[in-house]
Amino acid sequence: MNEVLHETHLVVNGVPRTVSVPARRLLSDCLRHDLGLTGTHVGCEHGVCGACTVLVDGRPMRSCLLFAVGVEGAEITTVEGCRAAGGGLGPVQQAFQDCHGLQCGFCTPGFVTTITAWLAEHPDPTEEQARQAIGGNLCRCTGYQNIVASVLRAAELIREQEAAR
Amino acid sequence: MTTRTMGEPIPRREDPRLVAGDGRYLDDLGRGALAAAFVRSPHAAARVVDVDVSRALEVDGLVAIYTYEDLEGPMAEPLPLLIPHPRLHAGRTAYPLANGVVRHVGEPVAMVVARDRYLAEDACERIAVAYEPLAPVVGLDAAVAAERAVHDDVPDNVAAHMVQEHGDARAAVAAAPHRLELDLSIERSASMPLEGRGVYARWDAADRSLRVYSSTQTSTSVRFALAVKLGVPVDRVEVVAPDVGGGFGVKIVHPWPEEVLVPWAAIRLGREVKWAEDRREHFVASAHERGQRHHVSVGFDDDGRLLGLDVEFLHDNGAYTPYGIIVPIITATQLLGPYKPGAYRAEFRSLYTNTVIVTPYRGAGRPQAAFAMERTMDAIAAYLHRDRAEVRSANFIQPSEMPYDHHLTFQDGRPLVYDSGDYPATLDKIKKLVGWDEFEAFREEARAAGRRVGIGLACYVEGTGVGPYEGAHVRVETNGTVVVATGLTTQGQGHETAFAQVAAEALGVPVERVTVVTGDTRRFKYAVGTFASRAAVMSGNAVALAAGKVRAKALRIAAEALETDPDDLEVADGMVRVKGAPEREIALETVAVLANPLRYAFDEQTKLATQFVVGRGAEDPPVAEDDEPGLEATDWYSPVRSTFANGMHAVVVETDPETAEVRILRYCVVHDCGRLINPRIVEGQIHGGVAQGVGGALYERMVYDENGQLLNASFMDFLMPYASEVPKVETDHLETPSPLNPLGIKGAGEAGTIPGAAVLAAAISDAEGFFIDTMPISPSELWALREKEDG
Numbered sequence: 043m044n045e046v047l048h049e050t051h052l053v054v055n056g057v058p059r060t061v062s063v064p065a066r067r068l069l070s071d072c073l074r075h076d077l078g079l080t081g082t083h084v085g086c087e088h089g090v091c092g093a094c095t096v097l098v099d100g101r102p103m104r105s106c107l108l109f110a111v112g113v114e115g116a117e118i119t120t121v122e123g124c125r126a127a128g129g130g131l132g133p134v135q136q137a138f139q140d141c142h143g144l145q146c147g148f149c150t151p152g153f154v155t156t157i158t159a160w161l162a163e164h165p166d167p168t169e170e171q172a173r174q175a176i177g178g179n180l181c182r183c184t185g186y187q188n189i190v191a192s193v194l195r196a197a198e199l200i201r202e203q204e205a206a207r
Numbered sequence: 208m209t210t211r212t213m214g215e216p217i218p219r220r221e222d223p224r225l226v227a228g229d230g231r232y233l234d235d236l237g238r239g240a241l242a243a244a245f246v247r248s249p250h251a252a253a254r255v256v257d258v259d260v261s262r263a264l265e266v267d268g269l270v271a272i273y274t275y276e277d278l279e280g281p282m283a284e285p286l287p288l289l290i291p292h293p294r295l296h297a298g299r300t301a302y303p304l305a306n307g308v309v310r311h312v313g314e315p316v317a318m319v320v321a322r323d324r325y326l327a328e329d330a331c332e333r334i335a336v337a338y339e340p341l342a343p344v345v346g347l348d349a350a351v352a353a354e355r356a357v358h359d360d361v362p363d364n365v366a367a368h369m370v371q372e373h374g375d376a377r378a379a380v381a382a383a384p385h386r387l388e389l390d391l392s393i394e395r396s397a398s399m400p401l402e403g404r405g406v407y408a409r410w411d412a413a414d415r416s417l418r419v420y421s422s423t424q425t426s427t428s429v430r431f432a433l434a435v436k437l438g439v440p441v442d443r444v445e446v447v448a449p450d451v452g453g454g455f456g457v458k459i460v461h462p463w464p465e466e467v468l469v470p471w472a473a474i475r476l477g478r479e480v481k482w483a484e485d486r487r488e489h490f491v492a493s494a495h496e497r498g499q500r501h502h503v504s505v506g507f508d509d510d511g512r513l514l515g516l517d518v519e520f521l522h523d524n525g526a527y528t529p530y531g532i533i534v535p536i537i538t539a540t541q542l543l544g545p546y547k548p549g550a551y552r553a554e555f556r557s558l559y560t561n562t563v564i565v566t567p568y569r570g571a572g573r574p575q576a577a578f579a580m581e582r583t584m585d586a587i588a589a590y591l592h593r594d595r596a597e598v599r600s601a602n603f604i605q606p607s608e609m610p611y612d613h614h615l616t617f618q619d620g621r622p623l624v625y626d627s628g629d630y631p632a633t634l635d636k637i638k639k640l641v642g643w644d645e646f647e648a649f650r651e652e653a654r655a656a657g658r659r660v661g662i663g664l665a666c667y668v669e670g671t672g673v674g675p676y677e678g679a680h681v682r683v684e685t686n687g688t689v690v691v692a693t694g695l696t697t698q699g700q701g702h703e704t705a706f707a708q709v710a711a712e713a714l715g716v717p718v719e720r721v722t723v724v725t726g727d728t729r730r731f732k733y734a735v736g737t738f739a740s741r742a743a744v745m746s747g748n749a750v751a752l753a754a755g756k757v758r759a760k761a762l763r764i765a766a767e768a769l770e771t772d773p774d775d776l777e778v779a780d781g782m783v784r785v786k787g788a789p790e791r792e793i794a795l796e797t798v799a800v801l802a803n804p805l806r807y808a809f810d811e812q813t814k815l816a817t818q819f820v821v822g823r824g825a826e827d828p829p830v831a832e833d834d835e836p837g838l839e840a841t842d843w844y845s846p847v848r849s850t851f852a853n854g855m856h857a858v859v860v861e862t863d864p865e866t867a868e869v870r871i872l873r874y875c876v877v878h879d880c881g882r883l884i885n886p887r888i889v890e891g892q893i894h895g896g897v898a899q900g901v902g903g904a905l906y907e908r909m910v911y912d913e914n915g916q917l918l919n920a921s922f923m924d925f926l927m928p929y930a931s932e933v934p935k936v937e938t939d940h941l942e943t944p945s946p947l948n949p950l951g952i953k954g955a956g957e958a959g960t961i962p963g964a965a966v967l968a969a970a971i972s973d974a975e976g977f978f979i980d981t982m983p984i985s986p987s988e989l990w991a992l993r994e995k996e997d998g
């Protein structure tokens with residue numbers, strides 16, 4: 043009962059990677075256990091909590107619902123790839139600290155990736171829109187109020203950065 | 208000048224790591240370790256007739272399969288009953304792997320270890336277990352009827368029966384001018400942290416030592432439990448709680464079957480073994496809470512003042528009682544809230560059912576208690592046609608009556624004595640915050656627009672910071688950094704920040720210089736754990752005391768060096784200086800060097816402390832008889848009893864006349880948890896607590912069918928609130944410091960959750976005009992109630 047392995051190519055956070063995985067290997071497990079990028083978390087493995095959200099070619103997707111072999115050739119961005127160019131905190135990450143948008147932090151990577159993608163298309167959201175933007179991710183600790191604030195703060199930080207450019 | 212950090216809303220020190228994906232949660236560790244998976248019972252009650260592993264043996268990467276037959280010595284005995292109690296006359300606990308009988312769906316029957324989790328699950332699927340199913344006991348009615356028993360030797364299914372009474376409550380109720388009887392129920396929910404349980408074990412055969420990482424709320428106690436179970440000397444066992452993705456109570460239970468089996472297998476195999484729970488396992492094999500049914504008899508006077516209160520309730524404890532009867536004891540005692548009950552009697556029976564075990568979940572028996580008491584207050588007000596706030600106010604314990612003795616025994620075995628609190632002031636604040644007195648005008652306005660709105664109020668008092676103790680170690684390094692270690696664990700409460708604030712203030716150093724380690728038995732061996740809103744109270748004070756000792760030692764050493772009296776010195780910004788003569792100063796790191804007389808130098812700093820540079824008198828030993836080397840100290844905080852935080856919630860809801868959907872328009876919280884270490888962290892705890900209270904009131908429940916199958920064991924069917932379901936929380940607070948501890952702190956962790964069901968039931972009742980006695984409530988249930996009311 044030996045499993046067939048498939049050579050799979052991904053560009054993860056800008057770096058080309060090659061892994062040999064069985065067809066059933068989830069993208070979440072591939073990122074976490076084959077590539078050692080453990081920032082992507084797994085809270086349910088059935089597509090509901092959003093903790094495992096990564097960007098696949100820029101679009102937020104639940105990596106627990108994807109097979110690694112199914113995204114052959116894709117560009118993947120994980121929470122580790124949402125940092126600033128210099129390696130410091132990216133704007134969304136910084137906003138979470140500024141607004142106390144996390145407690146245990148287990149859900150946070152899924153929020154960071156989701157919000158990063160969303161703000162690219164909604165640079166100046168209202169509070170109501172910000173709440174809707176995070177409506178598909180579960181957090182058991184914060185009650186979301188400070189996550190909503192983090193979305194607004196991140197938008198502000200991004201605007202500031204762009205203005206400084 | 209002092210360095211002020213206590214009470215400041217500083218950003219959390221742990222965040223940069225966690226937001227960047229650099230946290231280290233259990234399943235982030237042990238890359239390459241073998242994976243464990245479990246074969247679990249699909250039946251709620253059955254005899255295990257045979258376990259056939261033959262088809263599993265051909266799975267590639269299989270390493271081992273274990274069943275009960277493989278266990279020996281203490282491992283073959285039932286798991287410990289953690290909190291024995293004289294009233295728990297028939298406490299029962301599970302075996303690590305089923306010993307011939309299974310008593311709930313999800314109970315582990317066999318463990319598989321394989322090269323990775325996928326393969327371990329393949330093998331699990333190929334293990335054929337033959338069961339002889341038995342008729343299960345599901346729900347309180349079946350447990351009471353006792354036509355069948357969960358445990359053969361407990362034929363009435365009663366694990367515990369307890370009565371606490373002060374005065375003759377039944378006589379007082381009977382003699383009262385007014386009487387009411389109420390039946391009030393709450394259903395099961397669960398902590399449901401986003402990270403499940405997990406264990407990772409490494410056995411060093413050459414060193415004969417074991418290191419275990421566990422996603423636990425108590426690493427110190429897991430360590431002692433493992434030493435006993437595995438027969439390894441406790442000195443050879445280290446337990447570390449890494450970053451933990453939420454706990455909310457469930458992770459205080461220990462040692463779980465998996466928590467002893469994984470290290471046991473690691474020792475037997477001489478390999479690293481890891482198990483990370485999946486979500487279904489968390490639903491069917493960890494713990495739930497809340498399921499209780501209460502009958503209240505109350506007698507009161509014309510003003511609604513309680514004369515007698517007699518509460519009987521049934522508690523569903525699931526299949527086993529590893530955590531004792533803490534939850535129902537808390538309900539029985541905390542039910543009293545901020546009120547003087549007149550004569551009081553509480554009686555409960557804790558009953559076995561063929562369901563997942565019941566252990567504390569945030570609030571731990573208090574949400575049920577607040578529901579029973581606050582619904583009673585509302586019923587009295589309705590009966591007397593009085594304002595609900597007024598009736599509550601008539602029953603308050605007054606600030607002048609503190610400390611207030613209820614003449615009952617609390618969950619820690621100590622007398623139930625409230626230390627402090629100003630309930631009338633809290634009520635004033637919440638009424639103002641929510642606009643209690645202006646609500647009727649709003650109701651009329653809404654009614655005119657065809658809308659249905661209601662307002663609710665609920666109060667609670669919460670015993671926080673239970674003992675027996677916590678400790679802390681504080682050390683100043685020779686580079687000036689301060690390292691704090693405490694044994695209790697962290698699951699998101701920001702202890703790395705809060706305890707750094709406490710140490711920085713007590714020591715007189717900038718907070719940036721302090722690092723904090725929690726939940727690692729390599730760094731601190733004695734602790735109890737993080738639960739019952741106790742961390743800030745217990746470890747907070749222990750850190751302050753230990754830091755105070757270090758400061759005293761620093762002053763003594765600096766006084767010698769500066770040839771002055773310690774009383775003339777102060778510490779600020781990491782410098783020890785002569786008061787009024789700041790040019791005479793010495794850095795704390797230099798004091799740290801002087802505190803440790805050295806033979807060997809290894810950098811410029813330590814050269815200053817070697818034997819030809821410094822030394823006491825020729826006839827004095829380099830370390831004085833009553834002294835120790837190093838600028839460090841350990842101290843302990845052990846209170847005589849709990850402190851009592853309190854608060855009040857008020858909500859405004861709108862119920863849809865057509866769909867019966869409930870919308871929360873306002874959610875207001877006033878709370879008093881004594882002095883605050885970091886207001887922003889406390890605020891966050893309130894927000895998160897409210898979200899869980901709302902979830903428990905409107906969405907979450909465990910749905911068992913008559914066969915004991917949990918029908919909604921996934922996030923698709925167990926409805927935890929998303930951002931769209933949680934209201935914005937408006938808060939205000941009081942700070943009446945606790946007189947019981949040096950920092951004046953009371954706990955805050957559970958406050959947000961406790962009155963959730965009570966306050967929402969009150970507001971929905973107010974909107975609908977009929978009394979709600981069962982929570983949670985869904986739109987279809989509310990709709991059915993309307994139909995019934997309309998006849």
Ligand code: FES
Nearest residue numbers: 085087089092106
């Ligand atoms: S782990 Fe993928 S959505 Fe929950």
Ligand code: FES
Nearest residue numbers: 145149181182183
């Ligand atoms: S911060 Fe813990 S789940 Fe969101």
